[in-house]
Amino acid sequence: MKPFSNLQYAVTASRLANAVINRRELHKSIPPAPTWKLHDKSKFPQVKEITKKQVDQLERLGLVELNNEEGIKSLSEAIESANGLYVVETSTVKPLDTVLETMPLYLRVDEMNDGNCKKDVLKNAAKVEEDYFVAPPGNIPLKSTDKG
Amino acid sequence: MLSLPIREVLKHLKEGKITARDLIELCLKRSEKVKELNIFVTETGELARQQADDSSNRLKSGNEIGPLEGIPIGFKDNFCSNGIRTSCGSRMLANFIPPYHATMIEKTLNNGGVLLGKTNMDEFAMGAGSVDSASGPVRNPWKYKFKSRRHKNNQSEDSKGHVTDKEDDDWLITGGSSGGSAAAVASGVCFGAFGSDTGGSTRIPASFCGVTGLKPSYGRLSRHGLIPLVNSMDVPGIIGKTTEDVATILNCVSGLDLKDSTTLPGSYQPVNLQESIDVKKLHIGIPKEYHAPDTTEDVITTWGQIADMLDNAGAKVSQVSLPYTQYSIKVYSVLCCCEVASNMARYDGIEFGYRGTNEQSTEEMFASSRHHGFNDVVRGRIMAGNYFLLKENYERYFIQAQKIRRLISEDFQKVFKSGVNMLVTPTTINPALPYRYFMEEDNQTRCSQLDVFTQPSNLAGIPALTLPVSLSTDQLPIGIQILAPHLHDDKVLLLGNWIEQQVNFPFLNLDCLDEGV
Numbered sequence: 001m002k003p004f005s006n007l008q009y010a011v012t013a014s015r016l017a018n019a020v021i022n023r024r025e026l027h028k029s030i031p032p033a034p035t036w037k038l039h040d041k042s043k044f045p046q047v048k049e050i051t052k053k054q055v056d057q058l059e060r061l062g063l064v065e066l067n068n069e070e071g072i073k074s075l076s077e078a079i080e081s082a083n084g085l086y087v088v089e090t091s092t093v094k095p096l097d098t099v100l101e102t103m104p105l106y107l108r109v110d111e112m113n114d115g116n117c118k119k120d121v122l123k124n125a126a127k128v129e130e131d132y133f134v135a136p137p138g139n140i141p142l143k144s145t146d147k148g
Numbered sequence: 149m150l151s152l153p154i155r156e157v158l159k160h161l162k163e164g165k166i167t168a169r170d171l172i173e174l175c176l177k178r179s180e181k182v183k184e185l186n187i188f189v190t191e192t193g194e195l196a197r198q199q200a201d202d203s204s205n206r207l208k209s210g211n212e213i214g215p216l217e218g219i220p221i222g223f224k225d226n227f228c229s230n231g232i233r234t235s236c237g238s239r240m241l242a243n244f245i246p247p248y249h250a251t252m253i254e255k256t257l258n259n260g261g262v263l264l265g266k267t268n269m270d271e272f273a274m275g276a277g278s279v280d281s282a283s284g285p286v287r288n289p290w291k292y293k294f295k296s297r298r299h300k301n302n303q304s305e306d307s308k309g310h311v312t313d314k315e316d317d318d319w320l321i322t323g324g325s326s327g328g329s330a331a332a333v334a335s336g337v338c339f340g341a342f343g344s345d346t347g348g349s350t351r352i353p354a355s356f357c358g359v360t361g362l363k364p365s366y367g368r369l370s371r372h373g374l375i376p377l378v379n380s381m382d383v384p385g386i387i388g389k390t391t392e393d394v395a396t397i398l399n400c401v402s403g404l405d406l407k408d409s410t411t412l413p414g415s416y417q418p419v420n421l422q423e424s425i426d427v428k429k430l431h432i433g434i435p436k437e438y439h440a441p442d443t444t445e446d447v448i449t450t451w452g453q454i455a456d457m458l459d460n461a462g463a464k465v466s467q468v469s470l471p472y473t474q475y476s477i478k479v480y481s482v483l484c485c486c487e488v489a490s491n492m493a494r495y496d497g498i499e500f501g502y503r504g505t506n507e508q509s510t511e512e513m514f515a516s517s518r519h520h521g522f523n524d525v526v527r528g529r530i531m532a533g534n535y536f537l538l539k540e541n542y543e544r545y546f547i548q549a550q551k552i553r554r555l556i557s558e559d560f561q562k563v564f565k566s567g568v569n570m571l572v573t574p575t576t577i578n579p580a581l582p583y584r585y586f587m588e589e590d591n592q593t594r595c596s597q598l599d600v601f602t603q604p605s606n607l608a609g610i611p612a613l614t615l616p617v618s619l620s621t622d623q624l625p626i627g628i629q630i631l632a633p634h635l636h637d638d639k640v641l642l643l644g645n646w647i648e649q650q651v652n653f654p655f656l657n658l659d660c661l662d663e664g665v
Binding site (some may be wrong): 071084099104 | 161191219243245247248259335366367380405406410411412413436437439440441442443448450451453455456459465466467472474475478479481482485489496497498499500501502503507509510511512513515518519522524527528529531532533534535536538545547548549550551552553554555557590592594598608609634
């Protein structure tokens, strides 16, 4: 096996990308250049700045913190990318929930068929008390930005 | 021995040329030699030895044996394994020990297979590189400079398996998220391995590591015990060196599972690769949208060579169009984030998983558990998913994505209805990338580049196979992807098997590592 000497090929690869491949011998069915339609991104809905209120709302919903600029930038990028879906006309299309929508699936009889696994169920909990999971006091909304 | 197909290893085992125990010792030794690749999160050596001994007894007994008798198989660390830690590549589940086996593990063991270990992966299977794991990144065995080869005489004992050395980054990624499974098969550590495939997570690493990877039809294999990422797209994936090995494993694990209501009822017809496929009768479609921006020349050239090969063998090969393909990656990304936001809600630190230290209130405790338990990627996808699911955004993003999902699925149905039997496409836009280069962009960007050709079949639920067919100008494996209509998994394997016989791909052989050390 030849030793892996340098990382030159990554550079080569990116240089070749998008180049029209002019090989005469390329099979007639293969498009010699990328075929994607180009859309004018300026016509896409613009990503509105994410407000402090929205950040708070999302943090409360997800119970994870979007605690830095990196997180907000990443969210904006995800939204920007998703905005590209506006160009597709779908007014007469029904949403697809599952690819098995037309197939009959097995439904079991609604009867209890296992149990006696209290020990198994409890053993992965960090805190238990007399066969109960333990949670801190409830009904207190998330307030701090303290990371614990 | 470690480079043989399962059929031949089984023959050796049956004839008593090697015992199942000796075989597992060989695999464990190889695993030790390639430890730097960081393939396993948890290696189950002792258990594997026990299982191998049981297997030896069954082999000796002369009774009927399973099609995987004594064969070491790896499982991605998102398949629950009874009594064995299942971390999903995350701190969140670093101490999680499931009390049951995933159906895929159960069935593999019932067929004689030996569980060798739990393989490394991107955290919660969110990634295309296998670089975002709480256990560190996985390294590709192709072109890897093993320390044992580099300093043969003064091998240092510093490697603990996990990569921490930032200077030591001159190696290739395996692709993800099932990178550990693909690297395990490629380096001869095991004869087959399970990954999972939500948007390409089995096929991308299989293609980067020069092995064969199958994403079966949705509904074919049980997801019971597979930690969910995107329920409507997740499938267990199978990685093997060859199509035959993949077919052998598929036959063992397919079919209805009462514990997964999305597995399809009806009897399963095992795939038989002895049946030959009449290429002359095939109509192969080349979907023109699979020449996506940034696809490298090597990949396109390889694609053309396979088209030529099929054409020369008498198949009808024609260009077809799947017009919604270019929106697919965005649809996938929206739906993935939405299902992630919902699926990850179970991780609150109460019943299982990491429990944060903030005990002021339930919500504070949940938040601190999730802050420490999840990496940035997981948190980012939860955030984006919740954003898309907000009342004011629900129609615009989530429903719109579900609608375009139908258009993408119909693209495939139309083209198959028009008489095309199968589609042949590249698996990825480029071969394996160097780690250093890969890390220049974030997870979101990399996924949107690497999942381009793989996720449409997840959206449509159809079977997809990748097999290695050639080497790039840099001597790295290039995979080709075959797609067929839903439940025609046998077809992709039959055509894959035919192509495999034509191309004679130079599989990686690391037997050199066993010499003289």
